[in-house]
Amino acid sequence: MPRKMQPGSLSALACAVLLLCAASSRAASPPPPAAHRPPTAAEVLASSTAADWRALDPQNTLYLELASGRVVIELAPQFAPNHVANVLALSRGRYFDGLAIVRAQDNYVVQWGDPDNKRPVGTAHRTLPAEFERPLRGLSITRLPDPDTYAAEVGFVEDFPVAADPATGRAWLVHCYGMVGAGRDNDVDSGGGTELYVVIGQAPRHLDRNVTLLGRVLSGMERLSVMPRGTGPLGRYEHVEQYVPLTSMRVAADVPPAQRTNLEVLRTDTPAFAAYLEARRNRHEEWFKVPAGHVDVCNVPLPVRPVAAAATAK
Amino acid sequence: MPRKMQPGSLSALACAVLLLCAASSRAASPPPPAAHRPPTAAEVLASSTAADWRALDPQNTLYLELASGRVVIELAPQFAPNHVANVLALSRGRYFDGLAIVRAQDNYVVQWGDPDNKRPVGTAHRTLPAEFERPLRGLSITRLPDPDTYAAEVGFVEDFPVAADPATGRAWLVHCYGMVGAGRDNDVDSGGGTELYVVIGQAPRHLDRNVTLLGRVLSGMERLSVMPRGTGPLGRYEHVEQYVPLTSMRVAADVPPAQRTNLEVLRTDTPAFAAYLEARRNRHEEWFKVPAGHVDVCNVPLPVRPVAAAATAK
Secondary structure, eight states, X not given: OXXXXXXXXXXXXXXXXXXXXXXXXXXXXXXXXXXXSOOOHHHHHHTOOGGGEEEOOGGGEEEEEETTEEEEEEEOTTTOHHHHHHHHHHHHTTOSTTOEEXXXXXXXXXXXXXXXXXXXXXXXXXXXXXXXXXXXXXXXXXXXXXXXXXXXXEEEETTEEEEEXXXXXXXXEOOOTXXXXXXXXXXXXXXXXSSEEEEOSXXXXXXXXXXXXXXXXXXXHHHHTTSOOOOSGGGBOSSGGGOEEEXXXXXXXXXXXXXXXXXXXXXXXXXXXXXXXXXHHSOOSTTOSSOOSOXXXXXXXXXXXXXXXXXXXX | OOOSOOSSOSSHHHHHHSHHHHHHHHHHOOOXXXXXXXXXXXXXXXXXXXXXXXXXXXXXXXXXXXXXXXXXXXXXXXXXXXXXXXXXXXXXXXXXXXXXXXXXXXXXXXXXXXXXXXXXXXXXXXXXXXXXXXXXXXOOOEEOSSOOSSOSEEEEETTEEEEEETTTTEEEEXXXXXXXXXXXXXXXXXXXXXXXXXXXXXXXXXXXTTSEEEEEEXXXXXXXXXXXXXXXXXXXXXXXXXXXXXXXXXXXXXXXXXXXXXXXXXXXXXXXXXXXXXXXXXXXXXXXXXXXXXXXXXXXXXXXEEOOHHHHOO
């Protein structure tokens, strides 16, 4: 008999964040929704069809390997094509292998790269022009109905959180938990992907349009978010022995199929996602008493689950 | 020569979150603001006066002691008087000593209490009626000018993030990073403070008005936020050996003065705080290129620093 296991309930939040749970909820066939209320997020996911999900493209997926296990990152070439191409080239050139996590700032970011800034980049670029935003035209955004503190419009493109300003015709990725970006110096064009960071706390939305975001972590966030916080300025580790080594960073397509982590994400342009979003805006699990009636673009855990075994045998 | 140490800059964010830095920025006397731009948050803090700060009341402060060190929690009796009184009584009755952190759910909460639910509560209460909200009347809120996704109004009362609805005349504490609440079962009146949780990720605002918040962590968050994530439902630890023991939880007033952590917080009803807030809404550090023009109530790190040595000798 569980007691005081709250806040929350065994629901979409756990399911989406804890991959394991999303998978098991599918297998366990939760009871159908009660007739007198809208479905919960878990119920929406349980009744979704195969067509509601999209498998990751291995050409567009990175595996960051740590001693503690794998972190899976999906890249966003529709927003940062040059940075994505460069990080793919850096990964294929084994640039990151043996480098380290050099920074962990509480409620902010974990960052990795070359502490000595000496490693050659091979055929990749050391720096690139910024890709902070792009034209809104050509994007199909699943918009949120709720006001956003920072932007005129927010929503999702594929499974990335985005903001847009119809007045200027511009759109950009948003700094939600788990988003991955390219560190830079004061010069806006000094990034490029040789140092990467991931958001580990409250969405630092003041970074939007100030730094190039290029992907998001789909699995393994808990390997990064628990990094001991650095005691130097900006959470930098002050001693070499504090660095956390990166075993490697690989493009999923270059990893033998049997060793891949095959994931799929809920498509954000489907009725299933619309129902999921509504279930996040107003929670109907028994534990909740006051539905929020709204949801922040960074408070929608985007559902991820392992691809069913049959589908991976290709 | 620092390079790619971004995102962020050596500024209020680091200063407020890393206590150490707030203290050192005060000591180091940063250069005065350039004439052509408003001050940065660090500059605002550097030019604040002693009267802009408020020392913590030791009768209203808890020390959660872990093997890794101390976590300092300020209580909010103006919002949850009964829960605060109960947690003080539980702490004084040594209820928490030797109990454990039993749950760590990524991007959500860390929670501690009695895994066996057997320990007597002494003169305290095991459960209490919910204190989810209170009358708006009688509160002096420093309001934020920016729209909030979830509430009609948001701002600060003392150094707590709050939301309010003038239409209903109600106000409540907000689930920002570091806020501390009382876990409960499905019954709204099943909490009371025997299990406590702290937010370690994106503000779970859907919990607002669904669970009693009673305080916030002012220092030592990095000891809680790095807890290994539990693999059970809701991030529960599945094996007893994963529990992280609590050495003790004590009321600061009951700790010998020489062993206290004497902190002060920037008063939120001062011109200094208004300037600090504006510096967070629009970042003017050299690294930033596009000022956000807005700030979320949960993206304002409330400044905390050690009390100057002279002031603690009382």
